[in-house]
Amino acid sequence: MIRVGVPSKGRLMQDCFDWFGARGVVMRRSGSDREYSGVVEGVEGVVPVLLSAGEIPRELAAGRIHLGVTGSDLVREQLGADEVAEVAKLGFGQADLVIAVPNVWIDVETVDDLDAAAAAFRKTHGHRLRIATKYHQLVRDFLQAQGVADYQLVDSQGATEGTVLNGTAEAIADITSSGETLRANHLRILSDGLIHSSQAVLWASRAAEWSAVDLAAYRSLAERLGVSGAPF
Amino acid sequence: MTPKAAIRAEGERLLAAFVQAGAVPVEADILQPAGTLLDLYGEDIRARAYVTDDPVRGEMMLRPDFTVPVVQAHMAHGAEPARYAYLGEVFRKQARGSGRASEYLQVGYEVFDRNAPEVADAEVFALFRDLLGGLDLRPVTGDIGILMAAVRGLETTERRKAALLRHVWRPARFKALLDRFAGRAPVPAGRLALLERLKAGSPMALIEEAGSFVGLRGPDEIAARAEALVADAGTSPIKATEAALLYDLLSLEAPAGHALSHLRGIAPMLPAITPAVDRFAARLEALAAKGVDVGTLAFEASHGRTALEYYDGFVFSFLKDGMPPVASGGRYDALTAVLGAGAFIPAVGGVIRPGLVARLKGAAA
Numbered sequence: 001m002i003r004v005g006v007p008s009k010g011r012l013m014q015d016c017f018d019w020f021g022a023r024g025v026v027m028r029r030s031g032s033d034r035e036y037s038g039v040v041e042g043v044e045g046v047v048p049v050l051l052s053a054g055e056i057p058r059e060l061a062a063g064r065i066h067l068g069v070t071g072s073d074l075v076r077e078q079l080g081a082d083e084v085a086e087v088a089k090l091g092f093g094q095a096d097l098v099i100a101v102p103n104v105w106i107d108v109e110t111v112d113d114l115d116a117a118a119a120a121f122r123k124t125h126g127h128r129l130r131i132a133t134k135y136h137q138l139v140r141d142f143l144q145a146q147g148v149a150d151y152q153l154v155d156s157q158g159a160t161e162g163t164v165l166n167g168t169a170e171a172i173a174d175i176t177s178s179g180e181t182l183r184a185n186h187l188r189i190l191s192d193g194l195i196h197s198s199q200a201v202l203w204a205s206r207a208a209e210w211s212a213v214d215l216a217a218y219r220s221l222a223e224r225l226g227v228s229g230a231p232f
Numbered sequence: 233m234t235p236k237a238a239i240r241a242e243g244e245r246l247l248a249a250f251v252q253a254g255a256v257p258v259e260a261d262i263l264q265p266a267g268t269l270l271d272l273y274g275e276d277i278r279a280r281a282y283v284t285d286d287p288v289r290g291e292m293m294l295r296p297d298f299t300v301p302v303v304q305a306h307m308a309h310g311a312e313p314a315r316y317a318y319l320g321e322v323f324r325k326q327a328r329g330s331g332r333a334s335e336y337l338q339v340g341y342e343v344f345d346r347n348a349p350e351v352a353d354a355e356v357f358a359l360f361r362d363l364l365g366g367l368d369l370r371p372v373t374g375d376i377g378i379l380m381a382a383v384r385g386l387e388t389t390e391r392r393k394a395a396l397l398r399h400v401w402r403p404a405r406f407k408a409l410l411d412r413f414a415g416r417a418p419v420p421a422g423r424l425a426l427l428e429r430l431k432a433g434s435p436m437a438l439i440e441e442a443g444s445f446v447g448l449r450g451p452d453e454i455a456a457r458a459e460a461l462v463a464d465a466g467t468s469p470i471k472a473t474e475a476a477l478l479y480d481l482l483s484l485e486a487p488a489g490h491a492l493s494h495l496r497g498i499a500p501m502l503p504a505i506t507p508a509v510d511r512f513a514a515r516l517e518a519l520a521a522k523g524v525d526v527g528t529l530a531f532e533a534s535h536g537r538t539a540l541e542y543y544d545g546f547v548f549s550f551l552k553d554g555m556p557p558v559a560s561g562g563r564y565d566a567l568t569a570v571l572g573a574g575a576f577i578p579a580v581g582g583v584i585r586p587g588l589v590a591r592l593k594g595a596a597a
Contacts, residue, residue, distance in 0.1 A: 112423070119398060125448065128274070152275060153275055165446045167447075170447050170448055191422040
């Protein structure tokens with residue numbers, strides 16, 4: 001049986017079910033609304049596993065599921081580059097991971113400016129410029145590649161846009177789709193501050209055991225879905 | 233795989249040799265406060281060091297190197313001059329699939345001495361050469377002090393020099409800044425738009441217009457940088473001849489003796505490097521006195537300019553193809569000032585990886 005991890009609730013789950021449904025693979029939750037189990041119709045040898053989107057990368061990496069649908073931001077943040085293979089971009093769940101600074105920072109437009117501002121900030125305040133985020137790896141890799149220094153990442157698991165207003169950070173790196181929450185919190189995206197354009201992706205696990213039966217089931221599923229005939 | 237006992241024995245042998253050379257053996261905690269290391273190296277070190285949490289002491293790191301705790305101990309209660317030696321594990325995260333060890337022994341030797349730094353440089357290098365003899369390693373040397381002196385001597389604003397010096401250990405960033413300051417790269421579109429905007433009014437008026445004030449970075453700080461940006465836009469580029477010398481210096485790779493003649497040749501055009509070149513010459517003399525053939529010793533002006541380093545003078549490595557550096561070290565005068573809370577002492581040292589030495593000896597046996 002191929003185990004397919006799908007988001008267990010909300011908009012992401014519905015979009016995911018719709019994407020599979022539009023290709024003749026009907027997924028739905030079974031039992032009561034509150035029970036996290038699901039069924040698939042229209043293809044043999046496949047079982048859905050309802051999981052929190054944030055846990056799907058880990059389950060893929062561990063090989064406990066063969067396939068999984070989750071945001072590319074979560075996979076890039078949590079996993080190494082070659083731990084999972086991208087099967088298909090699904091075209092929903094779009095959001096950008098961006099760096100944003102207070103709109104009143106009229107002297108900061110680019111990452112280069114942020115770096116220079118961080119140097120001066122550290123001299124003045126005696127500590128590194130704080131950037132609030134929950135995407136530590138993605139943000140650090142991005143800033144390291146650009147050669148930015150004198151910043152520190154502070155963890156923020158929610159309401160990240162509010163951290164500057166509330167005095168716990170000087171800038172933020174967070175997911176945004178329309179930018180409205182950023183603007184409401186007096187923040188502005190750096191013109192070259194796009195770290196990652198995320199969307200929902202169907203991933204294949206390299207760690208899962210792919211038996212001959214699983215591979216056969218995968219091929220017929222792939223044909224239905226119109227995606228690559230080999231998981232990787 | 234070399235047995236751990238053999239690696240430990242090799243480490244003990246090297247440690248004994250360092251003690252024989254006059255060093256006092258010292259110990260360092262494996263758990264180091266993360267704050268000090270993060271302030272020193274920045275967030276980049278999180279990608280290399282193991283971070284853990286202590287319920288009382290907060291964020292801690294598994295010792296990624298000995299230099300920081302050894303310098304701290306010396307600055308806190310060391311007598312001068314001092315020579316220290318140590319042996320113990322260090323821990324470094326490695327890229328997936330790199331096959332490199334994430335936990336290995338390091339044995340090191342550090343010299344804190346105000347007199348004749350070039351002699352101390354030569355002492356460390358020659359000691360390492362002697363201990364690594366017969367392993368067919370390739371020594372490479374460099375001198376970040378010459379590069380830093382060249383930057384300080386540029387005919388440009390202090391602000392531009394400071395920006396370049398701050399990124400000496402980030403070669404890509406350094407090059408991008410130099411290209412821009414020298415007029416070799418166009419001003420980025422974002423910067424042009426920014427300058428255009430800044431022309432629209434006084435910084436304070438623009439800040440006012442931008443809406444609600446949020447964050448710790450004050451209006452005076454913002455205005456000061458805005459004014460500096462406008463001033464910088466009016467600064468003429470670093471002269472082409474001067475920039476050419478710096479680019480030449482960055483890529484200088486030659487036997488040390490030739491490198492010295494070359495640097496002597498460009499010093500009249502870049503007079504600020506003369507004291508650093510004199511120090512380079514004094515070091516070569518001290519090395520020659522230790523029996524090092526400076527006519528063949530490899531010199532690379534950009535050697536040691538990698539992230540997560542702190543060397544600001546002489547640097548050296550002993551290399552073997554297909555291996556991480558078997559030994560490396562250098563001078564880190566500025567680090568002692570950073571960790572010494574105002575105090576400062578010239579310092580030079582290096583580390584050897586006994587595991588690699590034992591592997592090379594095992595392969596030869």
